[in-house]
Amino acid sequence: MPGQQKRKRDDDPDPVAEPRDNGMGVADTxxxxxxxxxxxxxxxxxxxxxxxxxxxxxxxxxxxxxxxxxxxxxxxxxxxxxxxxxxxxxxxxxxxxxxxxxxxxxxxxxxxxxxxxxxxxxxxxxxxxxxxxxxxxxxxxxxxxxxxxxxxxxxxxxxxxxxxxxxxxxxxxxxxxxxxxxxxxxxxxxxxxxxxxxxxxxxxxxxxxxxxxxxxxxxxxxxxxxxxxxxxxxPKTKDDSSRKGARPPRVDKSAIFKRTPITTFISSLEDLRDSEYPLHPALLGSDAEKEQEVESRRRNNRSAEDGWVDTDVANLDAGIVPDAEIESGSVTAGRKILSLDCEMCLTEGDKSELARISLVGWDGEVVLDELVQPSRPVTNYLTQYSGITKEMLDPVTTTLADIQQRLLTILTPQSILIGHSLNSDLTALKLTHPFIVDTAIIYPHPRGPPLKCSLKWLTQKYVNKEIQKGGNGHDSVEDARAVLELVKQKCEKGERWGTSDASNESxxxxxxxxxxxxxxxxxxxxxxxxxxxxxxxxxxxxxxxxxxxxxxxxxxxxxxxxxxxxxxxxxxxxxxxxxxxxxxxxxxxxxxxxxxxxxxxxxxxxxxxxxxxxxxxxxxxxxxxxxxxxxxxxxxxxxxxxxxxxxxxxxxxxxxxxxxxxxxxxxxxxxxxxxxxxxxxxxxxxxxxxxxxxxxxxxxxxxxxxxxxxxxxxxxxxxxxxxxx
Known part of the structure; x- marks a missing residue:
């Protein structure tokens, strides 16, 4: 019947209830x-x-x-x-x-x-x-x-x-x-x-x-x-039903994008704590908080005695770049942006240790790409995930301490580290840094935390690119560049991009x-x-x-x-x-x-x-x-x-x-x-x-x-x- 749909949620409906005429006035209401x-x-x-x-x-x-x-x-x-x-x-x-x-x-x-x-x-x-x-x-x-x-x-x-x-x-x-x-x-x-x-x-x-x-x-x-x-x-498009995997984001044609500096997306102390990041001392304001964090790191084997290092950043103000040194309209805000991704393997005691580190600059060029020899005997190379084999790692003599010293040289107070779920990478590196941009945070899961979108899904959806294909595991350089593209896109389109708000309209x-x-x-x-x-x-x-x-x-x-x-x-x-x-x-x-x-x-x-x-x-x-x-x-x-x-x-x-x-x-x-x-x-x-x-x-x-x-x-x-x- 035109204009009337009497569909119900069960297969044995009861008789239709008497319709009620609500055209009456309410003078006596x-x-x-x-x-x-x-x-x-x-x-x-x-x-x-x-x-x-x-x-x-x-x-x-x-x-x-x-x-x-x-x-x-x-x-x-x-x-x-x-x-x-x-x-x-x-x-x-x-x-x-x-x-x-x-x-x-x-x-x-x-x-x-x-x-x-x-x-x-x-x-x-x-x-x-x-x-x-x-x-x-x-x-x-x-x-x-x-x-x-x-x-x-x-x-x-x-x-x-x-x-x-x-x-x-x-x-x-x-x-x-x-x-x-x-x-x-x-x-x-x-x-x-x-x-x-x-x-x-x-x-x-x-x-x-x-x-x-x-x-x-x-x-x-x-x-x-x-x-x-x-x-x-x-509204859905015709391509939505035919496409497999992550679908491209639907964008309101009248939406106005606003270029946003990357500093807007630096994770807050609360975000870092919620994501279980190791905290840099510069993030903590009072001496009491710093002492509490020192004690906490000591209890959890994250102190200097356990091989942990902090980048040379005295306080958060040290990362600020004077306005005169920032190019007009720059989304980097004069900061040095480095995309980090690591691969791990399992060692004795079922410990996860660093096996490869890749660092990519804002221009996409590789700054650092090294294999690392774990401190304990390897029990599982996790080749299907890391792409690392015994033959690749056996001749390597570079240690975690060597990588830490190189990173302390590369990372300055004006450096921003970007990555996907970077807390696990920094834990493997036994390193803390106060300026972090995490794509798992700035591209939140539609159902909210603690859920996180995978880097592969985000890249397919927002960059329209396939990564981590084949059976040879991840390529940390490829993953670092994928993160870089996601962050650049976020800076170009603004804070709402990549959130549930972006797929809705008024x-x-x-x-x-x-x-x-x-x-x-x-x-x-x-x-x-x-x-x-x-x-x-x-x-x-x-x-x-x-x-x-x-x-x-x-x-x-x-x-x-x-x-x-x-x-x-x-x-x-x-x-x-x-x-x-x-x-x-x-x-x-x-x-x-x-x-x-x-x-x-x-x-x-x-x-x-x-x-x-x-x-x-x-x-x-x-x-x-x-x-x-x-x-x-x-x-x-x-x-x-x-x-x-x-x-x-x-x-x-x-x-x-x-x-x-x-x-x-x-x-x-x-x-x-x-x-x-x-x-x-x-x-x-x-x-x-x-x-x-x-x-x-x-x-x-x-x-x-x-x-x-x-x-x-x-x-x-x-x-x-x-x-x-």
Whole structure:
């Protein structure tokens, strides 16, 4: 059926649920904030056929039109929908997106505008009483005990590990897997069953949906719920499906590259510690830190007595080149760039020792290429990786100490060493240097650390060149030159190159390529968009929007959405008749619940968010709640939820007909994730500084790891509501 896709995720779908007509006004919405709505007589309900017929042709702005209808197709979903699915719904209606499988959209081409509202702090547990919105009173208890939500509640506290264990037990006993469709399917909203502050939502939305925020359960991460809506993957090309191996990066044709000096990419002390680099004394500021590092190196056999050397760099300022000596526009910033790669072999005691070193200059010429005789008898030449054989190494008399002395001569305070996972090479060389550029860091893995992309994959993807071919092992000169090309490309294209940001584009740019339709549309005119948020949204995700409206509070956001959607003659950035797509955010509730560590800064829209990374931006310092659970239940929470629902209703009332309205919460409660991540960061810093275990202020064990995993899964559980006015 054109404009409607009723595909589901299972092979035995249940009957289609009755579509709900959301074309009604909400004149009584605000009045119902303080009183319950009357019960609906079943005899007044329309059948699904009558409902469909009534929505086929209706008047909008004085003319008849086919009203878009969102119809939830009842099924047994095996997972929650994602924020990316909400973006897919938007792109299906307004751009080149494919039809969603989780919801049917009738007359999608008649959606005139889309408004997406983010409301962090609103949780799905509020809808069924799992998270109470008022204090427990004597009338709510039985025998002095608090009521516990039934098993039919929307939110459950089990994790994916719990579910897998339950599935395994059922499998062992020959039982079918349990039906968890109630966990993932949307729940119908009824004013009779909703807490009083939430009842007006049932006038606007037919269901509340479990919506999962992006993240990585394996590495305990929650990703940005803003980026999941406001950033879109670049369209695929025909070559993407036919090419084997790493695909070339997709680049936004309108992207502007900025030449960047290599000094921008020098690894910080924190990056070096996270990657387990041996630290040069010049990196450490205070004498206490230096003494601690000396003791740590002594304990870990990395001292001068163990054959380790440090390059002759007194302090970090010694590497600075005067501006007068830097050629205009130079990406090397007057520094001496050397690309390093080493090959190793195994010796007695299963030790890895240096067998070959290659050093290549910025011009690609070889500065040093030497075989090195290990200090212990070789047990495995690792020929398949190193390319080194017994015949090559037997006549060699050059030792590691000889190579160290040559490197101390070559490496000056103004030298920058570049390489791929250079920490292993410097460990083999028993050498430290403060100025490091690591392609494993500046070209991060798409899923983040501790994962790293291989040099072969990066070279194929970004340089379009094959290295390490054949069965003769690696060529360290070839690898060093590959690193050099990757670094040069990074300097030419800028900091975003080689990151996940480079393969994405703003949703506003993508919508801008989609031609508008309708009588009022200008031929070839693209879709327009706006961001309405606290502070100055034009500095962040709103930089590519048609209009950005900065706000000081949620009331400003409500008024700003009305202006963006309907137009404002006093604001020349907003086209006549308003923009096609608007993204906005209400923030009072997240602040009240302690999901950010301070009131949102009215001068900076991106100053504090509900994201769990970095933790210091989300760990509350003063809030009405503690750091691990929901805010205490008092009248303040109920009043704030009531006001937030009022604001949602006011936004709904301001929307013109045929507007799709999507509300999503972003994430669940991020505070426990923030606390545990901060704890883990402290542990890593102390552990990497080689502190003895019994002196660590924080000890990270499997217990804490599992607690973080569970907190991360719970923080990814959000909710959403959607309708067409």
């Amino acid at each position: 605000l009045a119902r904030l303080n009183e319950a709505s009357p019960e609906t007589d079943d005899s007044t309900k329309k059948s699904s056929g009558e409902m469909a017929r009534s929505s086929k042709k209706r008047r909008a702005d004085g003319e008849k039109t086919k009203y878009p209808v969102l119809t939830y197709v009842e099924g047994r979903l095996q997972s929650s929908i994602r924020i990316a699915d909400l973006q897919g719904l938007l792109l299906y209606c307004f751009a080149d997106g494919i039809a969603p499988q989780w919801i049917a959209v009738k007359h999608s081409g008649h959606v005139r505008k889309v408004v997406v509202l983010m409301v962090p702090g609103l949780e799905i547990g509020m809808f069924d009483g799992t998270i109470p919105l008022k204090p427990i009173t004597a009338g709510d208890c039985h025998n002095g005990e608090e009521k516990v939500p039934s098993g039919d509640s929307i939110q459950e506290n089990d994790t994916s590990d719990d579910r897998r264990n339950e599935d395994f037990r059922n499998w062992k006993e020959g039982l079918p897997p349990p039906d968890r469709s109630h966990r993932y399917n949307p729940r119908a909203l009824s004013s009779d069953t909703l807490p009083e502050p939430l009842r007006p939502l049932s006038d606007m939305f037919p269901h509340v949906w479990p919506v999962k925020a992006p993240g990585d359960n394996k590495y305990n991460k929650v990703h940005s719920p803003l980026q999941a809506i406001l950033m879109s993957s670049l 949703i506003f740019r993508r919508l801008g390529r989609s031609t508008r339709v309708g009588k009022s549309a200008t031929p070839g005119e693209g879709r327009t968009g706006a961001v309405v948020d606290w502070g100055s949204p034009e500095r962040g995700f709103g930089s590519q929007a048609t209009a950005s409206i900065g706000c000081r509070d949620d009331n400003d956001v409500v008024n700003g959405v009305a202006v963006a959607v309907n137009g404002d003659e006093s604001n020349p950035s907003i086209p006549g008749g308003g923009v096609d797509f608007t993204w906005a955010r209400l923030r009072n509730l997240e602040h009240l619940r302690g999901w950010c560590n301070r009131a949102p800064d009215p001068n900076n829209a991106n100053a504090s968010t509900t994201l769990v990374s970095p933790p210091e931006e989300t760990t509350p310092t003063t809030s009405i709640g503690d750091s691990t659970g929901a805010a205490p239940v008092d009248n303040v929470l109920a009043e704030t939820v009531t006001q937030t629902v009022t604001d949602i209703a006011r936004i709904y009332e301001s929307l013109p007909p045929c507007t799709m309205f999507i509300v999503y919460t972003g994430t669940g409660d991020p505070r426990e994730v923030s606390r545990l991540q901060a704890m883990h960061r402290t542990y890593r810093e102390e552990f990497n500084s080689r502190k003895p275990w019994d002196e660590l202020s924080v000890k990270w064990t499997d217990t804490e790891e599992q607690a973080l995993k569970k907190a991360c899964e719970q923080a990814r559980e959000g909710c959403g509501l959607m309708c067409v006015k």
